[in-house]
Structure formats: C-alpha cells, structure tokens
Amino acid sequence: MQLTNLTIREAHELLTTKKISSVELTQAMLDRIHDVDKKVKSYVTVTDDLALEQAKQADERIAKGENVTPLTGIPFSMKDCISTRDVRTTCSSKILENYVPQYNATVTDKLADSGAILVGKTNMDEFGMGSSCENSALFNTHNPWDLTRVPGGSSGGAAAAMSASLCSFSIGEDTGGSVRMPAGFTNVTGIKPTYGRVSRYGLIALASSFDCIGPMTRDAYDCATVLEHIAGHDPHDSTTYNSPVPNYTANINKPVKGMKLGIPKEYFVAGMEAGVESAMQEAIRTYEKLGMEIHEVSLPHTKYGLPVYYLLLFAEASANLARMDGTRFGLSVSDGAKDVIDIYLKTRHEGFGDEVKRRIMLGAYALSAGYYDAYYLKAQKVRTLLRRDFETAFSKVDILLAPTCPTTAFKLGEKTSDPLEMYLSDIYVVATNPAGVPAIALPAGFSNNMPVGMQLIGKHLDEATLFQVGHAYQQVTDWHKQTPSL
Amino acid sequence: MTQTIDTKTVKHVAFLVRLGISEEEAQTFSGQFSSIIDYFNMLNEVDTENVPPASDIANAENVLREDVVKPSMSREEFLKNAPKSERGYVKVPTVLGDE
Numbered sequence: 001m002q003l004t005n006l007t008i009r010e011a012h013e014l015l016t017t018k019k020i021s022s023v024e025l026t027q028a029m030l031d032r033i034h035d036v037d038k039k040v041k042s043y044v045t046v047t048d049d050l051a052l053e054q055a056k057q058a059d060e061r062i063a064k065g066e067n068v069t070p071l072t073g074i075p076f077s078m079k080d081c082i083s084t085r086d087v088r089t090t091c092s093s094k095i096l097e098n099y100v101p102q103y104n105a106t107v108t109d110k111l112a113d114s115g116a117i118l119v120g121k122t123n124m125d126e127f128g129m130g131s132s133c134e135n136s137a138l139f140n141t142h143n144p145w146d147l148t149r150v151p152g153g154s155s156g157g158a159a160a161a162m163s164a165s166l167c168s169f170s171i172g173e174d175t176g177g178s179v180r181m182p183a184g185f186t187n188v189t190g191i192k193p194t195y196g197r198v199s200r201y202g203l204i205a206l207a208s209s210f211d212c213i214g215p216m217t218r219d220a221y222d223c224a225t226v227l228e229h230i231a232g233h234d235p236h237d238s239t240t241y242n243s244p245v246p247n248y249t250a251n252i253n254k255p256v257k258g259m260k261l262g263i264p265k266e267y268f269v270a271g272m273e274a275g276v277e278s279a280m281q282e283a284i285r286t287y288e289k290l291g292m293e294i295h296e297v298s299l300p301h302t303k304y305g306l307p308v309y310y311l312l313l314f315a316e317a318s319a320n321l322a323r324m325d326g327t328r329f330g331l332s333v334s335d336g337a338k339d340v341i342d343i344y345l346k347t348r349h350e351g352f353g354d355e356v357k358r359r360i361m362l363g364a365y366a367l368s369a370g371y372y373d374a375y376y377l378k379a380q381k382v383r384t385l386l387r388r389d390f391e392t393a394f395s396k397v398d399i400l401l402a403p404t405c406p407t408t409a410f411k412l413g414e415k416t417s418d419p420l421e422m423y424l425s426d427i428y429v430v431a432t433n434p435a436g437v438p439a440i441a442l443p444a445g446f447s448n449n450m451p452v453g454m455q456l457i458g459k460h461l462d463e464a465t466l467f468q469v470g471h472a473y474q475q476v477t478d479w480h481k482q483t484p485s486l
Numbered sequence: 487m488t489q490t491i492d493t494k495t496v497k498h499v500a501f502l503v504r505l506g507i508s509e510e511e512a513q514t515f516s517g518q519f520s521s522i523i524d525y526f527n528m529l530n531e532v533d534t535e536n537v538p539p540a541s542d543i544a545n546a547e548n549v550l551r552e553d554v555v556k557p558s559m560s561r562e563e564f565l566k567n568a569p570k571s572e573r574g575y576v577k578v579p580t581v582l583g584d585e
Contacts, residue, residue: 099567100566100567102559102563102564102566102567103559235551238549301532303528304528304529304532307525307526307528307529308529310522310526311526311529318503321503322503322504325504326569327568327569327576327578328567328568328576329567329568329569330567332569332570334569334570334579337579338579339579339580339581340578340579340580340581341504342579343578343579344504345501345504345505345506346506348503348504348505348506349505349506349507350506352505357500357505357507357511357515358515358518358519358522360503360505361496361499361500361503361505361515361519362499362519362522362523363503364499364502364503365491365495365499365519365523368499368502375526375529377539378529378530378532378534379529380539380540380541381532381534381537381538381539381540382529382532382534382537383539383540384537384538384539384540385532385534385537387540419518419522420518420521420522420525423522434540
C-alpha cells in the first residue's frame, strides 16, 4: 500500500480504523516531497515541523474520537496566495518573498479546525498572473507527466503537487481558470466554486470580483468533501453567501439518467488539438450511455470572454496591488529615496515581475480618463451579456460540458515571449469567472501521452450537480486514477 | 482600428501605478501593449446599446453591522512586517515637502 496515493476517504478509513496514523501518513508525504519535488518543484515552502506537530494532534483527536472530520489527519498543500499565520506566504513574488502573515485566511482556519495537516505552500504564477507557472519569480514548476512541459497556471504548483502525489489534496485559487486549466494539464480534479461560496478573507487579492478558492483532488468525491469544509458564510467577506453549505456527498451517487447535458457549440471550433476533441466526444458518448440527454446549446458571446476577463482583471488588479508599496510589509527599496513616492517607484520596479507590471499598467490605462468608457465600461456591459448567455443555456439544460484547454500542456518557454499568446490558452476557462458560475475540471483521457481535461459548468450554487455528474463519469472511467511515473 | 501606445503613454501609466520604469522597458511594453489593446478592441463589434454594465456580483447587497469595538491585531504584532518603524508607528520619509 502506497500511503501517498490514497484518496481522502481511503486514508480516512485507515486512520479511523487505526491501521495507520496521521504521523505515518504525513511523514510518508514529507519523505516523498523531499525525494520527488527536486524534479517537479511544486512547493515554495515545506512545513515539516508544523505538519508533524499537527499530525500528532490529529492522532490524539482520532484516539479520543473527538471532533473527527473526514479531513482529520489528512495532509494537504496550499497555494501560496492564501495567508497562513507564521508560515511565509509569497504569492511567488519577490515583493512578498519574505512576508510572513500575522493572521490566517478563513480557509486556513477552517482546515485547521477540521484537523487537516498543512505540509506546504505551492508555487504559482506571480500574484496568479499567468497560465503556465513560468511567471513565478521564484522558480519554474514542471509537469509531472513530462518534466519539459508546464503544469499550467496559475495554480501550477498546486496541480503538480496533487498530480505527483505530494499531498492528499491541494487548495488552489481560480480567478480565470487557475484551478481548472492546470488540473486539466496534470490529470487532477479541481473545482472553481460559485463566486461567494468560499470566503476570500486572507486570500491575497488578484481580481476581487472573480477570485474563487477551490480544492484540487484525486476525484470528484474528494473534491466534494473538501469544498464542504471550506465553504460557507464569513462575516469577514461580505460577498459570501448566507445560504447553508449542502452536504455535497449525500446525493453524489444519484443516477444522472434523464439529466440534460449541454454542449456549447462555440467551444468546439477549429484550433482544438485532435486528441482533445476526440476525448471530448468520448466523454459525451459516456454520458449518453449513462442516460443523459445531450443537447447542443449556444453561448454566443464566448469569444468575447477573453477580452472581457482580461480587461476587468487588469483594472481590478491595478487597484488591488497598490497595497504592495514597500512601507508596511514586504520588500522595501528605500536606498537613496528622497520621498515616499520614490520608495513606491523603486520597490515596485524591483519587486514586480514583467507580467505584473504589464497588467497593472494596462489596468490603469483601461481605467484612465478618456479610455474608461471604451474599455472598462464596455467590458462590464459585455460581461452582462456573457452572464445572460449562461442564464439562457441553463434554462434549457442542467449542466454544460467543454474542454479546459484547446491543447494539452505546452513546453516550458514555448509561450513566454508573447503575452497575448499565453492569454489565449485560457480561452475556455475565463468566461465562467465574469459570470460567477461554478465549474469542475475532470481528467478525460490522454492525447500524445499528455492528460486532457474537461470541465462541467453548472448553475449558480449548484456545485452538488457538478459533483454528482463528475462522480458518475469517474465511476465508469479510470482516467483520474492514472498517475505519472517519476 | 490599430492603436499604438507610445512610450510617453507607457511612462504616464507607469507613474499612475507608482512603478519605476526604464526607457528600455517602456519601449518593450509599448509594443506589447499595442498588440494586446488591439486584440481587446474586438469588443467594439458587440452591440451594447441598452445593456447595463455588470457592476455588481450575483449576490451583492449591502451588509450592515453594528459598529462595535472588538479586539484587533496588536500594534507590536502589526509592526513585525513593517520595514521601518519608530515608537509604534510605521516610518517613511517625508510625505509633505517643506518647499
């Protein structure tokens, strides 16, 4: 039995029947990280001592049978944009390279309360800006399926750590596909919940109206389990929903027969890799065999999703990143500074990478006098149309199926010279964030030995259906059980 | 419509976001920005007459609470991350000049 390959519920069963201890499981995970992560480089920080201390406490909890949750004693990793008290939180940026938060994100607190074990913080594109993890200012992360390829982004470290069995689950963050796109590239299951389902308190903000924290796991069942533990209302985040968090695993085994699956025709156009297209067709046939009704639907504004998303993101990011000013925390370059503005200019010049610089400047441009109406306001209007597209589609079908990316993972360095080319790899995942709807990425096969991802997109707050339909697929396929050899 | 964003504009927006920038960087960004903005101009094709901007998120409404004093992070704890501090305050160079 390989402890590092267990699902959450397999590990939970072994822990609660005392066949293994959390200390053993956590130690096995740490050993594997120190062995394998030299090649993958998914972790920015590994929290050995803290993890083993938490594991001991989890074992005591299990021994006493008090407060044992499905996550008690289970090792996980956290994307490095989510605040962890006394554990360095870098956003993979030079400007926060030595930043140690004094407080926990709500998600961090919730996971600690559930008894889960933090084994480390994962690499990402700087502040979440990127689609390959190559914008990390610290180092590149490699795709465990082919080390010469990218893991996707921006939650590339989270996806790679999950894929390489370097944690039992991983917490990522999805602003415009940052959970789903890397999940697809690395054969991992991951969800972007409905905007407002999971608290953003303590998440270092990229675009506040899009940011969604979401779990990455081995399968849809585990994903449902983790979301249950991190979702819910938070007085610290007034955009969180007040409605109770459903028990997502309660109805996960319900048959999908008779449900309506929509295939958005705008997502199946020229430019898709042949192996991705055939994997999607096979997935559709699988659902047909499971008794779902297949309907073609139209999301007519799909092609505008990318410019809407990026324009609004640039604008929101330019405001959010203003707090990185070198005076209260983080890097401070004050040598020879004649006034406080000089500190801002020097610190931000030295502390931000090129992609961050591009985006905050373009954001200021889109918001500036004379361009506001043409760019920012126009994008917000088209955003309304994008949202209506989904509303119309969901008046006809229960759920939508689409690929997560037109291709499988590309080579390191392949798209770094052209920022626009990199943006285009997000074409299938960005529209859901301006619309706020949830979507789950699932492993759907292989093309030239690289994983292919598909996503199911659902109605607002209807994560339960995403898990149910995702789980049904994973009962009759075994793509999600394939692991890379490292 | 092709729109060029010249280095003067790049330097202007860099200052707006308080970002130091070299002449060489301004040139690189100028070329990149022009092609990105050119791509974004595809939004002009969309008829948005009578379409309201999506200024809110799905569940947005005002959330009100009593304004009561609660314990917060101590000054000492807060200042742990401050690059420079003095007598319990964050220290920065002169903000208001004496000229």
